[in-house]
Amino acid sequence: MLKYIIKRVLIFIPTLFAISLLTFIISINAPGDPAELMLNNSNGGNGQSSQKLATEKSYVAVRHQLGLDLPVFYFTLSDASVPDTLYRVPKMMQRKSLERMCNEYGNWNLISPFYLKGRQFDLALYSIQKDSTNANALTQIKDLISSLLQTYQEAKLTFYFSKIDQTISENPKLLNAENAQLYASLKESFSQIVKNKDTYTKYIPAIHFYGLNNQYHSWISKFVVGDFGISYQDKRPVSSVLWDAMRWTMMISLISIIISYLIAIPLGIQSAVKKGSKSDRAITTSLFMMYSLPNFWIATMMIIFFCGGDYFDWFPAFGLGTTPADAPFFERFADTAYHLILPVICWTYGTFAFLSRQMRGGVLNVIGQDYIRTARAKGLPENKVIWKHAFNNSLLPIITLFANIFPLIISGSFAIEFIFSIPGMGKITIEALGARNYPVVFTVMLFSAFLTLVGTLVADIIYASVDPRISFSKKA
Amino acid sequence: MGRWQPITAKDIEFTLKVIKNPKVDNARTKPYYEFIEDIKFYDNDPLKFTFICKEVYILAESSSGDFSVLPASVYDPKGLMSGFTIKQLNENAAALENDPKIIEFAKDFNSEKYQREKGSIVGSGPYAFDSWITGQKVVIKRKKSWWGDNVKTDKNMFFEANAPELIYQTINDQTTALVALKAGNLDVMHGIKAKDYVSLPQSKKITENYNLHTPMMMAYSYLGLNTRLPKFSDKKVRQALAHLVDVDKIIKTISYGMAVRVVGPIHPSKTTEYNTSLTPYSYDVEMAKKMLAEAGWKDSNGDGTIDKTINGEKTEFKIDFTYNGGNDERKAVALMFQEEARKVGIEVNVVPQEWSIYLDNQKNHKFEMFYGAWISSPIPNDHKQIFHTESYNGGSNYVGFGNASSDALIDSIRIELNEPKRDAMNKRFQAILHEDVPYIFLSAPKEKIAIHKRFTNADASVMRPGFWEAGFKMDPNW
Numbered sequence: 001m002l003k004y005i006i007k008r009v010l011i012f013i014p015t016l017f018a019i020s021l022l023t024f025i026i027s028i029n030a031p032g033d034p035a036e037l038m039l040n041n042s043n044g045g046n047g048q049s050s051q052k053l054a055t056e057k058s059y060v061a062v063r064h065q066l067g068l069d070l071p072v073f074y075f076t077l078s079d080a081s082v083p084d085t086l087y088r089v090p091k092m093m094q095r096k097s098l099e100r101m102c103n104e105y106g107n108w109n110l111i112s113p114f115y116l117k118g119r120q121f122d123l124a125l126y127s128i129q130k131d132s133t134n135a136n137a138l139t140q141i142k143d144l145i146s147s148l149l150q151t152y153q154e155a156k157l158t159f160y161f162s163k164i165d166q167t168i169s170e171n172p173k174l175l176n177a178e179n180a181q182l183y184a185s186l187k188e189s190f191s192q193i194v195k196n197k198d199t200y201t202k203y204i205p206a207i208h209f210y211g212l213n214n215q216y217h218s219w220i221s222k223f224v225v226g227d228f229g230i231s232y233q234d235k236r237p238v239s240s241v242l243w244d245a246m247r248w249t250m251m252i253s254l255i256s257i258i259i260s261y262l263i264a265i266p267l268g269i270q271s272a273v274k275k276g277s278k279s280d281r282a283i284t285t286s287l288f289m290m291y292s293l294p295n296f297w298i299a300t301m302m303i304i305f306f307c308g309g310d311y312f313d314w315f316p317a318f319g320l321g322t323t324p325a326d327a328p329f330f331e332r333f334a335d336t337a338y339h340l341i342l343p344v345i346c347w348t349y350g351t352f353a354f355l356s357r358q359m360r361g362g363v364l365n366v367i368g369q370d371y372i373r374t375a376r377a378k379g380l381p382e383n384k385v386i387w388k389h390a391f392n393n394s395l396l397p398i399i400t401l402f403a404n405i406f407p408l409i410i411s412g413s414f415a416i417e418f419i420f421s422i423p424g425m426g427k428i429t430i431e432a433l434g435a436r437n438y439p440v441v442f443t444v445m446l447f448s449a450f451l452t453l454v455g456t457l458v459a460d461i462i463y464a465s466v467d468p469r470i471s472f473s474k475k476a
Numbered sequence: 477m478g479r480w481q482p483i484t485a486k487d488i489e490f491t492l493k494v495i496k497n498p499k500v501d502n503a504r505t506k507p508y509y510e511f512i513e514d515i516k517f518y519d520n521d522p523l524k525f526t527f528i529c530k531e532v533y534i535l536a537e538s539s540s541g542d543f544s545v546l547p548a549s550v551y552d553p554k555g556l557m558s559g560f561t562i563k564q565l566n567e568n569a570a571a572l573e574n575d576p577k578i579i580e581f582a583k584d585f586n587s588e589k590y591q592r593e594k595g596s597i598v599g600s601g602p603y604a605f606d607s608w609i610t611g612q613k614v615v616i617k618r619k620k621s622w623w624g625d626n627v628k629t630d631k632n633m634f635f636e637a638n639a640p641e642l643i644y645q646t647i648n649d650q651t652t653a654l655v656a657l658k659a660g661n662l663d664v665m666h667g668i669k670a671k672d673y674v675s676l677p678q679s680k681k682i683t684e685n686y687n688l689h690t691p692m693m694m695a696y697s698y699l700g701l702n703t704r705l706p707k708f709s710d711k712k713v714r715q716a717l718a719h720l721v722d723v724d725k726i727i728k729t730i731s732y733g734m735a736v737r738v739v740g741p742i743h744p745s746k747t748t749e750y751n752t753s754l755t756p757y758s759y760d761v762e763m764a765k766k767m768l769a770e771a772g773w774k775d776s777n778g779d780g781t782i783d784k785t786i787n788g789e790k791t792e793f794k795i796d797f798t799y800n801g802g803n804d805e806r807k808a809v810a811l812m813f814q815e816e817a818r819k820v821g822i823e824v825n826v827v828p829q830e831w832s833i834y835l836d837n838q839k840n841h842k843f844e845m846f847y848g849a850w851i852s853s854p855i856p857n858d859h860k861q862i863f864h865t866e867s868y869n870g871g872s873n874y875v876g877f878g879n880a881s882s883d884a885l886i887d888s889i890r891i892e893l894n895e896p897k898r899d900a901m902n903k904r905f906q907a908i909l910h911e912d913v914p915y916i917f918l919s920a921p922k923e924k925i926a927i928h929k930r931f932t933n934a935d936a937s938v939m940r941p942g943f944w945e946a947g948f949k950m951d952p953n954w
Contacts, residue, residue, distance in 0.1 A: 031833055031836065032830075032832040032833055032836055033836065036835070036836060036839065037832050037835070056870065058506065058507065061498075065501070092840075093840055132884070135880035135881075135883065135884055136879065136880035136881075138880075139865045139878070139879065139880050139883060142865070142866070143865065143868065146868070146869045234591070234610075235501060235586060235588075235591070236588045236591065236592070237588065240588065241610070244609075244610050244611075245610075245611070300649075300651050300652075303651065303652050303655050304651065304655055307652075307655050307656070307659060308655060308656070308658060308659025308660065308661070309654070309655040309658045309659060309679075309681075310658060310679055310680075310681065313659055316661070317652050317655045317656040317659060317661060318645075318647050318649075318652045318653075318656055318661075319612055319613070319645065319646075319647070320612060418648045418649055419648070419649045419651075419652055420649075420652065421611075421612070421645075421646060421647045421648050421649065421652060422611075423609075423610055423611020423612055423646075427611065427648075428611075434830065434831060434832060435832065436832060
């Protein structure tokens, strides 16, 4: 048995590694940019506008701070046309357009100077003094250049260039000698790109190695030593954020699990033993009715009716209590418990049906067996027959469900937490996903995965200890 | 925590230095103080100082007064920032990023200590930070002795600080919050949904214990049109679409009458600036049909939707109307628009999007029509961020409005300190927006607030959030 356990624990490591890879890759590729989200302000009605440079600077600064300006992984597998330094371009639209340009023309050594000259010219336009003569033209050209930097199609680029040419010819004083030179060389580099198309490079696979300095490595290397990073949303360490939330979720989950098992198991056994009787049918019907009532609806109903609205005032409507932190432990405990009664009820009632049916199934499976008939024939009281002989072996389906408890403890329930304003894991996780708060999301995912693995292992061990027919050691 | 120290101009300088420290985590607010280049002190008066600003700017005065003053003794006990000047931080920010003192100060300042620890969050106001339990509540307590209590003259609303303790409860669910209100667990609630607000007077518990207020909110909602798309590039088409939106009906049925129609970005309460001579677009389906036909949109193939040949291709008039998923009021407006558009032969597709993707798409101009809103305040409007062409890439001009003359007008408004002149410019600007229709302006909402009757001195105001809670006094007769 011990060997089995050790083998299983060792397999955890590659499994977790694979899960971390999968989680990371999917999250990074999801649309939505955490740097943009952090900088976004919807209160734009009045504010000073950030000058173009200031916004770009802020954006680059935030990206750097979040570590998003590093390559994503140790290596990338792509084609020979795309360079390995593309990750350095901060603006997503420009980066994507450059990638398409590489695929279209294949000559990065010509595309790169084109892009850099384009950026230079863009910046130069902003230092031109605006006045009534050139304002229109300047606005037009700035617009065109911005669009140009995000375009890859040859026809469109030619069109933009021709429009810029037209604007310049109509306003000969617009560009000074230096800027005119810059623009001329920009146009030249574009025609070079088109002339020297190298499309075969698109079909050659290429692997670029980035070494250890990439996002995945910087995340996983800190994670394994317990540094879970800093949450993007409120800049606190992820461990504090999660610990705050986990306390409450664990409390609610554990109480809920204990209650549901304590009630469901005897009910299930009762149903099985008295199969077909009135009590069996009554229990089954009421449990299924409870199962079909959605818990978020029941939560709202309970709040409206029992929490001091227009009806009864038996329970508090939200939160976790207002006793100060320095009050005696028992007082705080009682206050918190009082606040948790309704959330726990909402969490638990739905599981009764499921658990008790599984128990019932397990017991029915066993009761029909020969050895039970023998026990009865021997004259043992029904009590002993059920609880001493049948019980252990009928637990198998319950134990399988037990494996799920571990990850459930930290997953929480978003609906219940939202409605009762309990700052638990469900709420934190969903909000982190919405804000692309990668450190929190990854940590929660990996914990969940780890606990699932532990849960399955524990379940397997319990099988072996409960049912003598199950054993993991090799037959002698 | 030692004795309190008097606040001087040096503390203002310190706060600005903190704001301008290149490694401090405030990318969102830094640009707002970029205009302050330097500060000048006066030997004979420690409370007097002058800001040297980069340029003339209408918001310079209000922005200069709009930050919380931080004490160096709490935030910089080692005096790391004392060796730098504001001028330095403004001009050499890039070079200073590698300065060890700058880095050390920023690391400490950004850490959790200055966000959550009692005693480490200190300002110049009448209240002291007590605790913040994430997701639950924030508690602040009245300071026993505050310099503001000794001020005899020139006291405004913000000097009234009567409440000994203020607790801000986090309640996520509207229904839960309303029940808590009825149960008497909350003293003040704002942001009540229109539908719930109108049913509150039916509850005896509410009418007996709470006063209800609906002050104007300084915000407005609009429908944004991507003016760079070929189908929306014709002004006439946008004006036609404006005729399809029955704003009065929206206010009546979706806001339950608790909103005021606006013709532009300036709030109606700014009576000297609001352009009352502009006629809002009437709800007129026939007019819309006529204008679309004039713009070249006809149903040439008899399939029910109007079409036009654009760039050589026959294009049917279809619109993707996006809104942030979960917001039922916006969804209702979208569906109303869909109905009206069908009457003129336009097919509208209502698309809910997740919030961050919704914002992303706007920034990258990957949208056709969306429902948006902006919040403003009583200080003068600066239209640059939303309506200047420079803000098309990187700012908030998602719809692509503007040309050289509108840009010039926006720039002139920014530096015009003479109010009557500026009012005239703002009126002209509103007229330009009204004709160009980059936004179909909807309405400015009213806040919906419930305040417990046992408080006096508890009137609603137009300043966010609609009341000044610190000033509440207990009614001795309650």
